[in-house]
Amino acid sequence: MAEEDIEPDQPLTPAGRLFVQPQMEQVINCAIAGEHPIDVDAIRYEVQNSIMLKHPRFCSLMVRDSCGREHWRKTQIEFSRHFIFRHEPLSHDPSLSDEDAVNDYIADLSVYSPLPSDKPLWEVHLLMAHNTAVFRVHHALGDGISLMSMLLSCCRRVDDPSKTPTIAGLGSASSTAGLRRRWGVRTLLKVVWYSLVYVLEFVLRILWLRDKTTSLSGGAGVELWPRRLATARFLIDDMKIVKGAVANATINDVLFGVISSGISRYLEIRSSKAPQQGLQITGLAMVNLRPQAGLQDITKLMNSNSGTKWGNKFGIILLPVYYHRNSSNPIQFVNRAKAMIDKKKLSIEAPFSYKIGDLVMLLFGAKLASILNYRIICNTTFTISNIIGPREKITLVGNPVKYIRATSSSLPHAITMHMLSYAGVADMQILAAKEIIPDPKVLAKCFENALLEMKEAAQNANKS
Missing domain, CATH: 3.30.559.10 (Chloramphenicol acetyltransferase-like domain)
Structure with a gap:
């Protein structure tokens, strides 16, 4: 690649810099459970062609310069490193439900599993025995509103597969937007x-x-x-x-x-x-x-x-x-x-x-x-x-979604x-x-x- 074609590094935002500090490092873990077995090829194709990879932060490494300041550096994505497969059941306890097994898995991820810094800061864990995908995205890439909006852009409505989930007019219960004040x-x-x-x-x-x-x-x-x-x-x-x-x-x-x-x-x-x-x-x-x-x-x-x-x-x-x-x-x-x-x-x-x-x-x-x-x-x-999510039932790569749940790294x-x-x-x-x-x-x-x-x-x- 010619030197003039190399994209310059982009500095992290102040909030992004905060979330990569050792004391405050945060990863968002979002579990999406399907009603049917996971179609691995369909999931991989959807991610590779999604709007997510059009955003430079999802195609960049987080690097530090000689002064210790953090930057995003564009890189080539090795998709095989971003998909983590678990084919066997997460637990051999027959009394443990799928939901509890997935919760236990995410609880362990919240403490013991930071995202590797030698690749863009996201992963997809496919829990095949539990029909569940766990999307892990570093908080430096965006907040819950940004990341959930991006994730749902890959989904479709059950009642009309040609449409994405309804988001217009939704309000976050913890948002200051839309307040109507009389300034007397x-x-x-x-x-x-x-x-x-x-x-x-x-x-x-x-x-x-x-x-x-x-x-x-x-x-x-x-x-x-x-x-x-x-x-x-x-x-x-x-x-x-x-x-x-x-x-x-x-x-x-x-x-x-x-x-x-x-x-x-x-x-x-x-x-x-x-x-x-x-x-x-x-x-x-x-x-x-x-x-x-x-x-x-x-x-x-x-x-x-x-x-x-x-x-x-x-x-x-x-x-x-x-x-x-x-x-x-x-x-x-x-x-x-x-x-x-x-x-x-x-x-x-x-x-x-x-x-x-x-x-x-x-x-x-x-x-x-x-x-x-x-x-x-x-x-x-x-x-x-x-966060208020979709009002109607949705599908991910044609698989009806049973639930969507999110949590983050421990604090x-x-x-x-x-x-x-x-x-x-x-x-x-x-x-x-x-x-x-x-x-x-x-x-x-x-x-x-x-x-x-x-x-x-x-x-x-x-x-x-």
Whole structure:
């Protein structure tokens, strides 16, 4: 190749540089289970001809220059190195379901299996005995919104194979896009006040403010501990029934109400001594900062001139939930969650977290930015993200999809939760450090039961 034809290296974005630091390295693991056996040739052909490989980040090595700065360097893809085959069953225990076996496999990947740096940072693991493909993509290549939008561009609708899944009008439950604010004097004062309060708390969390220790607490070094992975399943229709019982509530409010109630239930089961009423347990919630909420039009994401940006375009907010003993009205958990989230929506906490990260990276480098991010994780208790996926059933290379689930590499948190909806069902992957939370299925059941009790209370309220 002539020297003038060689493409110059491209620097990583600030967020990309953060996710390749040893303390913060993150890989997204997305499992797609099919109803029929995997057609290996069809999967390989689809990936090789997908829009994914038109994006330079998926065809580039991550390299460091003499100053230690990270860059993308274009390379030739050896497809045989990107497809990992497991033909035998993942477990010889006949009582273990396919879903549990896949969860155990991903739990091990979340701790022990970084992506090799001598090839582009993605892999496809084909679990032949379980009809499941696990797509592993380094977080430096993009966030959940970007990567899920790209993955679904390879899928088709069951009811109309000529069409891709419906993404127009979808909203991410953790997105700031689409907020409608009336900028009166009173609202403006609230915006200023809540922004000051939440930004100050955010800074204090980085410096020294820490949650009280509970049976859910992690800390420095916990990201290296073995993990277990469990799934909590929610019907979107059930969440809508609960939403209807609280004026102006959203699915997001219901989700965080369920988390608050479920955590309270779990603490009652696991704690030798009942926690103090109102005990704060703080999480980090991922917030999409793109102008359009939810999944994106992949062609717009790939267009650098589009206002919708590819990559890692999200901020984080502190999400406090509070321990409350089970009451006669479980809807109160949703009321409290809504009141808190309404205040968060009026603040600039999410964009502040994004901009301050960029500023620290620019002025002091990736190492300090990594240390600060690591500290705020150590000073809180859990991580939560939520993406609204396809509304209808879909196929991947003609194979009907049973479920889509996503999680990421382990963090200093003892518990991380990633929820993704698909065709009326929301699956929340609960990744737990098993020495701290040995029974994540119990925690998953606490969340599921919390929603069912809220649904029953909402239905009873409607009858009366």
